[in-house]
Each structure stands twice: as structure tokens, then as C-alpha cells.
Amino acid sequence: MLAARAxxxxxxxxxxxxxxxxxxxxxxxxxxxxxxNLSILDPIWTTQYMARNHGYMIYDTLFGTDxxxxxxxxxxxxxxxxxxxxxxxxxxxxxxxxxxGAPVTGxxxxxxxxxxxxxxAMGQKLMTFVDRMDSxxxxxxxxxxxxxxxxxxxxxxxxxxxxxxxxPKRVAETPADKQIEEYIGSGPYIFKRDEFKPGxxxxxxxxxxxxxxxxxxxxxxxxxYVYVDRVEWNLALRDAQAQxxxxxxxxxxxxxxxxxESYAALQTDPGxxxxxxxxxxxxxxxRFNHLQPPFNNVKVRQAALxxxxxxxxxxxxxxxxxxxxxxxxxxxxxxxxxxxxxxxxQSKSNLKKAQELLKASGYDGTPVVILKPTDLAAIQKLxxxxxQLLRQAGFKVDLQAMDWNTVVSRRAxxxxxxxxxxxxxxxxxxxxxxWNPLTNPAIGALGEKSWFGWPSDETIxxxxxxxxxxxxxxxxxxxxxxxxARAFEVATHAPLGEYANPLAARKNVSGFVIGPGNIYxxxxxx
Amino acid sequence: xxxxxxxxxxxxxPVLLVVAVFVFLMLRLTPGDPAAILAGDAASAEQxxxxxxxLGLDRSILAQFGIWFGNLLAGDLGESFYFKMKVTELIGQxxxxxxxxxxxxxxxxxxxxxxxxxxxxxxxxxxxxxxxxGFSVLGFSVPxxxxxxxxxxxxxxxxxxxPVQGYHRLADGFWPFLAHxxxxxxxxxxxxxxxxxxxxxxxxxxxxxxxxxxxxxxKGLSELRVVVRHALANAAVPxxxxxGIGVALLIGGVVVTESVYAIPGLGRLxxxxxLARDFPTIQGxxxxxxxxxxxxxxxVDLSYVFFDxxxxx
Numbered sequence: 060m061l062a063a064r065a066x067x068x069x070x071x072x073x074x075x076x077x078x079x080x081x082x083x084x085x086x087x088x089x090x091x092x093x094x095x096n097l098s099i100l101d102p103i104w105t106t107q108y109m110a111r112n113h114g115y116m117i118y119d120t121l122f123g124t125d126x127x128x129x130x131x132x133x134x135x136x137x138x139x140x141x142x143x144x145x146x147x148x149x150x151x152x153x154x155x156x157x158x159x160g161a162p163v164t165g166x167x168x169x170x171x172x173x174x175x176x177x178x179x180a181m182g183q184k185l186m187t188f189v190d191r192m193d194s195x196x197x198x199x200x201x202x203x204x205x206x207x208x209x210x211x212x213x214x215x216x217x218x219x220x221x222x223x224x225x226x227p228k229r230v231a232e233t234p235a236d237k238q239i240e241e242y243i244g245s246g247p248y249i250f251k252r253d254e255f256k257p258g259x260x261x262x263x264x265x266x267x268x269x270x271x272x273x274x275x276x277x278x279x280x281x282x283x284y285v286y287v288d289r290v291e292w293n294l295a296l297r298d299a300q301a302q303x304x305x306x307x308x309x310x311x312x313x314x315x316x317x318x319x320e321s322y323a324a325l326q327t328d329p330g331x332x333x334x335x336x337x338x339x340x341x342x343x344x345x346r347f348n349h350l351q352p353p354f355n356n357v358k359v360r361q362a363a364l365x366x367x368x369x370x371x372x373x374x375x376x377x378x379x380x381x382x383x384x385x386x387x388x389x390x391x392x393x394x395x396x397x398x399x400x401x402x403x404x405q406s407k408s409n410l411k412k413a414q415e416l417l418k419a420s421g422y423d424g425t426p427v428v429i430l431k432p433t434d435l436a437a438i439q440k441l442x443x444x445x446x447q448l449l450r451q452a453g454f455k456v457d458l459q460a461m462d463w464n465t466v467v468s469r470r471a472x473x474x475x476x477x478x479x480x481x482x483x484x485x486x487x488x489x490x491x492x493x494w495n496p497l498t499n500p501a502i503g504a505l506g507e508k509s510w511f512g513w514p515s516d517e518t519i520x521x522x523x524x525x526x527x528x529x530x531x532x533x534x535x536x537x538x539x540x541x542x543x544a545r546a547f548e549v550a551t552h553a554p555l556g557e558y559a560n561p562l563a564a565r566k567n568v569s570g571f572v573i574g575p576g577n578i579y580x581x582x583x584x585x
Numbered sequence: 586x587x588x589x590x591x592x593x594x595x596x597x598x599p600v601l602l603v604v605a606v607f608v609f610l611m612l613r614l615t616p617g618d619p620a621a622i623l624a625g626d627a628a629s630a631e632q633x634x635x636x637x638x639x640l641g642l643d644r645s646i647l648a649q650f651g652i653w654f655g656n657l658l659a660g661d662l663g664e665s666f667y668f669k670m671k672v673t674e675l676i677g678q679x680x681x682x683x684x685x686x687x688x689x690x691x692x693x694x695x696x697x698x699x700x701x702x703x704x705x706x707x708x709x710x711x712x713x714x715x716x717x718x719g720f721s722v723l724g725f726s727v728p729x730x731x732x733x734x735x736x737x738x739x740x741x742x743x744x745x746x747x748p749v750q751g752y753h754r755l756a757d758g759f760w761p762f763l764a765h766x767x768x769x770x771x772x773x774x775x776x777x778x779x780x781x782x783x784x785x786x787x788x789x790x791x792x793x794x795x796x797x798x799x800x801x802x803x804k805g806l807s808e809l810r811v812v813v814r815h816a817l818a819n820a821a822v823p824x825x826x827x828x829g830i831g832v833a834l835l836i837g838g839v840v841v842t843e844s845v846y847a848i849p850g851l852g853r854l855x856x857x858x859x860l861a862r863d864f865p866t867i868q869g870x871x872x873x874x875x876x877x878x879x880x881x882x883x884x885v886d887l888s889y890v891f892f893d894x895x896x897x898x
Binding site: 096098099100105106107110178180220236237238256257258259260293294295296297298300301304305307308310434461462463464465467468469470471479486488507508509510511 | 616617618621622623624625626628629630631632633635636638639667668669670675678679734737738741742745748749750751752844845846847848849853854857860861862
């Protein structure tokens, strides 16, 4: 009996010790639960935000975008523009080195830009202006344009997917439709390929040779100072309640995107802080399929737009008043192109007006098929609200439940809804992806070459083309307003309000950088 | 015996073939496009089409099957669309956590359930028996995630004895490994304790009514020896069967537990692969599970020889 008790005691002490040891917080290791799983490691091949965030860990960028949305040099030290705005010459700052010890050269930059220019929408647009690029010296590269272009720096400092990350030439020469297989950058962290287990963890260690800029960190610009030796992304912890428990216990340091339902519990925990490092946040969006009835009729789309007032969506989906706001802009409120121009059809609407518009549209009762993802907590309530508002306006609605990846697959189909197509889906965008008429995928109106929904409108495309060529900021703003007004008029899509999804962190973690995404330099852990 | 094992293993081949064909066709015929998922939210139709071609999904189903089956015969389960790793490597990475969890769960279940069942049968109709039956109903009824959250709240958050989540490999140290598995294994074992305890009770109860038990008692053997050496030993075959079924069910049934406790095992891999329409991984994992089921059934059948010498193959 005595032996059994002793054994039990030893086991209990050992187990308790193991648990306590695990909960201990190593100040040099930052343990993060990112918002999703990391599977694709090529941030040029995919637009997935996890790949973008992985990219920011290991790659550097030519320019960055600071927290005031200003483009600032990052790898570039100085640059000049010829008087006719057609020759751009960039000088790289000294000390730039890839993780394998090779210096970063203009040839690496050119190869990286060429690959990015084949994948990214803004990059593709930039390449239509580019005549050629060259690197007269190892630390210089030049871009020769066919005609002046108004967004060179905005493109090179693009903060969200796809970000023009700089890779070694041999890696960047990978065909654009094939994923890279070597993960070497010149950024502040080094990726530990040998420790990467998809669905389990991704590990990054400090790049001791990285030379940060002298400026204070701001957005994706400024000095990328690293104060921890190692960053671990916990890719296995995806249950919302388990995430809260792990943060409360100190087993993780940062929870990137808590579920909205978790904030109440997190706010009462004395060891936890809520940090909104991305104040511009995200915008919800309802997308119409312009190819299929009834939304191939602009008047029916206008009626739907009038019915989809923002507050009900935000209240149902976010719920926490301090984290959401109505916004009449398609380009994110509080950014250079944010305005309410042309939004009256939605922002000053009501149910009666929507009913009248629908009646006048000649709507024949064709059911509206809305795709409802059941497994994506961040947007899963939006389709229910859309269905209810549209029904109240007089639409017939067929709300079809499925997992998000089926939505993603199905929205690519141009077929009629009865043959596997659709009429509407709802999604969310991080601000930098939509804050510019050239990056906002929902604004493009090139018909079947456009983003899912395939709107076609010559006026919008002409205005976007003028915007791309314009170099004067005031004129660019006026053009952006004109594009938005036209987009509301033809109802390309319905902006459904903006929200923040602040991170939660242990109180001993500080130094979060305000910016458009989740970036992990400058963070200190005490 | 050897001939029996060879015969049984050979018989698994047509089973695996049927599973392979069925899973392959089912995945191709259900909605969901891996290329659209991989491309990301802002991808154009053109980009998706290029990705589809790079994955070989633009070929006919027959051509895709031919390539996949040819590779399978060469022992190659293919490369994951989603993770860009060999499926065999992925399964290898995830096997240890699932095996460790399943082994500890079954160990706890057997060590707790068999004695409980034996005592309940021995004290048939008494308070212990009735309490065990009540516990069994509870064990079957409480959802795994509810039990998991209760255990985490009490044991991890309030008492601070064990970690909330995660998995430590055995190679990284025995105690961290065990500490991270105790709660998940207890959570998962409750339903198996209920199942095995009930079957043990019923089997032992039946054995206790046999003539050889009366003879053993008449010979003056101790009650412990009568119950364990004679009743339990003769009741072992149905108990072994239900444990075998439990192991088989467990391998596929760890999904919820792995999610709540953030254990990167095969259950979680299966869910991720299904959600991402990662065809090669789904096919590989299901084939692996099918083979594991066949193997477990074979082991259970062979164990009958040990428990009942009258059985011969």
C-alpha cells in the first residue's frame, strides 16, 4: 500500500511538473496561433493571407506601406525618376544579404518582380507599362516604362497579397505557375524548413545578419527589429475555446484572430490584453453574379443593393459594437481613396425603397441562390442576413449551405445556378486588398476576365485605365471617386461594412506594429 | 496458423482495391475544386485553370486514375496538393500522435473497464453493479467535447496540473509526452470504459453461471481465483473482440479530441484534407485506415487462439 502511494505521488509530481514546465514562458520564444493553417509556402503563387504572412517573416520588400498608408523605402535606399516619368532608377541599401550569405542584387530584384508581375493583378497591370528592366550595377536596378504610370511605388510597396517579395534570382526564376521549393529570403527571420510540419507548426529563427532600417517600425515600413530568437506558429490549435484556454494558461503568447464570441472571456482575463494592430481592419462584401439571372439585370442588382443595408450584417456577424462600423466606401474608410461618392443607393436606403426598385426592375421571381459557408465563423452569418433582407425586399431566395471550400470552388463556375452555379456569395477583405481601384478585385469590370461575378462595364475600365496613368494625387482621388460612383450605379457588389478583429496577447508581450496585416518584428516578450 | 495469416492478408488486397476505386471516384464526383482552394481568394479564373492543369486535374478521370493507380502499385501514394509533401511522409508525421493517443486510451480503458466489469458481475444486482450501469449510460451519452472542456477547465485551468493543449513527441522527453496525452486519453477513454465494462460484466456474469465455476468453488478455491482465473479467462473472447472493435473505431474517431486538444494526428489531417479537397491525401489516409482495420481484425482473430485453446486456424 505504501509503495502504491509513493508511486502515485511520484507520478503526480512528475505530471504536474511537466505541465508547469510547458506553461512556462521562454522570453526568447514567441508562440503564436495564426488565423489559419499554413500549407502553401509560396506567397507569389497564391494570394492566401497565411502565405503572405509567412512571406513577411522571411522576405524583405523594396518598399513598405506605413501605418498612415504612405509608401516608404525598405530595401531601396534612394531612387530617381526621369523628367518624363518613364525611367525609374533604384539603389539598394548596403548590407542586404540572403539567408545563405549571398548579397541581394538588382538581378534578384528584377527576377522577383518579373515573377510577381505574372501572378499579381496589380503587378500584371504594372507590367503592361514596363518596357524593360535592367541592373547596371549589382546594387542598382532600373525600370523603363513605355509611358508614365501613376502607381509604380504603390505597386512596389503593395502591402497585401500578392506582395512583391524579393527572392534570390535562382528561386524567382521558377515558372510563375509552379510553386517555389527553396525558401530563402533576406528578411528578418529564417524559415526552419526541417521543423515545418503542416497542420502542426512552423518555426522561424532570428536572422542575426539582418540590418534593419534606422526609422521606427510602422506598418510594413521602417526598421524590422527582432527581439526574440524564435517564433513558433501553432498550426494545430484551431478550436476557438481551446485557443482561449491556451492563452489564459500562458501556453501561447499571441492569438491572431480570436472568435468574436471569445472577446468577452478574454477581456476579463487579467493576464491578457486585446490589441488592435490593424485599425483599418476588414470589409464585408456581397458579390452578385452578373452573368446569370436575376442579377444580370442592373435594376435587379440595384434593388438588392438597396436592400442590403450594412448595420444588420455587422450586428449579426460581429456583434461587438466597438469592433464594427458602417462604411459607404468601396475602398475602405479612412484611406486616401475612401469616400461616400455615389453610395446613396445603399447608404441612404431602406426596405420600402428596395421594394419599389425591385417592383420597377421587372424581376420575374427567379430564385436568388446564395452560397452559405457553414465552417467559416468570420462570415458564416452574413448569408442568413442577406437572405432575410432580400426576402423582405421581395426576392425569392435559395440559401444553400456548404463548407467554405465548396463555396470557393463553386463561385468559379459561370454556369446557371441549377447547373452548379450561383447568384451571390459573401466574403471579407483586408483593407489593403481593396483600398485602391487597381487592387480591389470587385471593382474590375472586364467581364469574364474579372474576378468571380464577372461584371462588365466599359466606363469603369476606362476610368481605371486613366487612374493607372495619372500621376497627380488630387486627380487620382477624383478618378477613384468617379470609379466608385459608377460601381455603385451598376452595382458591381455590395460593401457590407467594416470590422476589426483585434489580436489577443499575454500582457508580457509588447511592441506590436500597427499595419495592414499580422507582422511579427519589433515584438518584445518580458 | 501461417497459412491463415497469409490467406487473410491476401484477402485484404481486393478490399483495398475496392476502397481505392470507390474513394477515387467519390472524390472526383463530389463538388469542390482543389485548384480554386489553392489559388486563394483574389485569384482569377485563368490562374485557377493554370493550377488545375499543373495538378493534372484537367485530364480525364480515367487518365487520372491510371496515373494514381500506377503509382500506388509502386508504393507511391502521391504528393499532397495542399501540403506539397509526399502523402506517406505526411502520414508518417501524423501517425505517432494518433497511435500514442489510441494506445494510451485503450490502455486506460482496459485497465479501468475490465476490473469494473468483473466486480460488477461478481456483485451482480448490488450498489456497485447499479452504479457501474449508471456510469455506462453517462459514458455513452456525454459528448466528447463537453467532457474535454470540463476536464480542461478543472484539471488544467483551475488546478494547473496538466497542459491545456498540444503534443510533445516521445523523443522530446517522456514526461512532457505523457502530460500532454493524459487528458485527451481520459476524455476519449470514457466511452470505451463504458462499452468494455458492460461487455465484461455480461460475459463474466454468463461465465459465473457455468458448472465449472460451481466445481471450482466446491474445490475450495478462493473467490478471487474463481472469478479471475476461471470466469474472466473464459469470458475473454467477447471482451477481446470488443476491445479490437474499440481500437479500430478509435483510430478514425479521434477527430474531435485531436481538435480540442490541438493534437496534430491523423484525424486532424483527414479533416484538413477533406476540407481542402486534397485528393491524394484523402485517398492515402483512407487506404491506410482500411489496412489498419484489416490488420486489427486479424490480430483480434489471432488473439482468440491465446484466450481459447480450442480455437484452431
